[in-house]
Each structure stands twice: as structure tokens, then as C-alpha cells.
Amino acid sequence: MGMRVRRALSLMVVVGLTGLLSGAAGGAAPTAEAAVAAAVGLLPASLQGAVAAPAAAPPVRTVVPAPAAPAVLPTTRGQMRAVRVAPVVVPGTPCRSTARACVDLSGNRAWLLDDGEVAYGPVPITSGRAGFRTPPGTFAVTFHSRDHVSSIYDAPMPYSVFFNGGIAFHQGSLSQLSHGCIHLSRTAAREFFGALDRGDLVQVVS
Structure with a gap:
């Protein structure tokens, strides 16, 4: 099974690069995720489950600090x-x-x-x-x-x-x-x- 997975991955790389180059030549290059998904679709059904699709990057959360409390100034x-x-x-x-x-x-x-x-x-x-x-x-x-x-x-x-x-x-x-x-x-x-x-x-x- 290990040899078959390695071959499948090699095939994915070749197909993915071919898709990217052909898309670029046509003026609309597909994303890396789309190319990989297409390559996985070409694999036999028995190997598609052994190749995990790349996980989506988690969303970036921007933390806005709370405004500082106003200083209490002496009055008299x-x-x-x-x-x-x-x-x-x-x-x-x-x-x-x-x-x-x-x-x-x-x-x-x-x-x-x-x-x-x-x-x-x-x-x-x-x-x-x-x-x-x-x-x-x-x-x-x-x-x-x-x-x-x-x-x-x-x-x-x-x-x-x-x-x-x-x-x-x-x-x-x-x-x-x-x-x-x-x-x-x-x-x-x-x-x-x-x-x-x-x-x-x-x-x-x-």
C-alpha cells in the first residue's frame, strides 16, 4: 500500500502541474486546491481515501485591545x-x-x-x-x-x-x-x- 500511495502522490503532482500550466496558458490558472482535487479524482477509488485533501487554513482573528480606562485626575x-x-x-x-x-x-x-x-x-x-x-x-x-x-x-x-x-x-x-x-x-x-x-x-x- 505504501508504494501505491507514493505513486498516487507522484501522479497528483504531475496532473496538478499540468493543470496549472494549461490553465495559465488559457488565461485562467486554477488554484492549487482545484488542481489537487482534480488529480485525486483521477485516482482509483481504492486510493482516493488514502490521500487527504489539504486542510483549509484557519481564519485569522484580529484581536482589538479594549480601550484603556480614563485616568481619574485630582480636581482640588x-x-x-x-x-x-x-x-x-x-x-x-x-x-x-x-x-x-x-x-x-x-x-x-x-x-x-x-x-x-x-x-x-x-x-x-x-x-x-x-x-x-x-x-x-x-x-x-x-x-x-x-x-x-x-x-x-x-x-x-x-x-x-x-x-x-x-x-x-x-x-x-x-x-x-x-x-x-x-x-x-x-x-x-x-x-x-x-x-x-x-x-x-x-x-x-x-
Whole structure:
């Protein structure tokens, strides 16, 4: 059977080439698959099954990569600072470099920070009295009110910068404790009012 298959294959090659050349001479050359199929048809029936027709090449699949998800960019200056600056303690303060304002309750001091460095301060402060202690923590500035008046205590709070509910930096007495706010001198209150933006981080340390 092996000798017969080899002879059959030789015959297929001869017939296939003859078909290709004759087709080319006539102006319409048959494909290689058509020539081989014709050659197989000329073989005896007992040998046609022993010769496999060439398998069709699998279709080529083009893989299109999925589009990358859009990057989420920081929107506020406080968020951009948190990305840009490594969170380390700023020398001379108890606060981390991601904060824009730093309050030391036990030391009665406050600073403005910028890119992990002291930009202003320390300045003296007073904070909440007994029963109204200023809570420690990290907060974000929510809004400003240049000529704010307390609706609870009917007291003026010039240059208010709110960062924890009703708690704010504002101009106030440096000899009397507050109801939770951070009192600053007029000069310092104006500096904090002008420097802090909505979303900036305020760190209050006990």
C-alpha cells in the first residue's frame, strides 16, 4: 500500500502541474486546491481515501485591545497636593505634609503649609473651652464667609474658613476660649482666609 500511495502522490503532482500550466496558458490558472482535487479524482477509488485533501487554513482573528480606562485626575488643590507630596511629618509641626493647615491644640499654635513646608506661622490660637473642645482629626475646607455672624451665639466671626461642620478658623479673642472654633488674630485670620481653598486639608492635633 505504501508504494501505491507514493505513486498516487507522484501522479497528483504531475496532473496538478499540468493543470496549472494549461490553465495559465488559457488565461485562467486554477488554484492549487482545484488542481489537487482534480488529480485525486483521477485516482482509483481504492486510493482516493488514502490521500487527504489539504486542510483549509484557519481564519485569522484580529484581536482589538479594549480601550484603556480614563485616568481619574485630582480636581482640588488639596487632592493634587496629596498625590504630589509624600505624607511625612513637616519639620517643626505635628502635622503631615498632605495638610494645608495645621493646628496644635496643646501648643496653641497653627501653621499654613505648602508642598510639605511651612508657608506661614506658627501663629497663636485659642480653641474650644470645656464642653466645646475642638475635635482632633483631618478635615477638608468646606466654605468661606468674609463677614460671618454666628446664628447660635449671635457673635461676629470675621474671615471664617469652615472645615468641620460649624467649626472654623476666624478672627477672635486670643485670651478667651471658643465654642470649638480656632481663634486667630486679625492678621492671621486674613492670611488663612486668603490661602485656604475649598477641599484643602486641615489637620488638627491634640
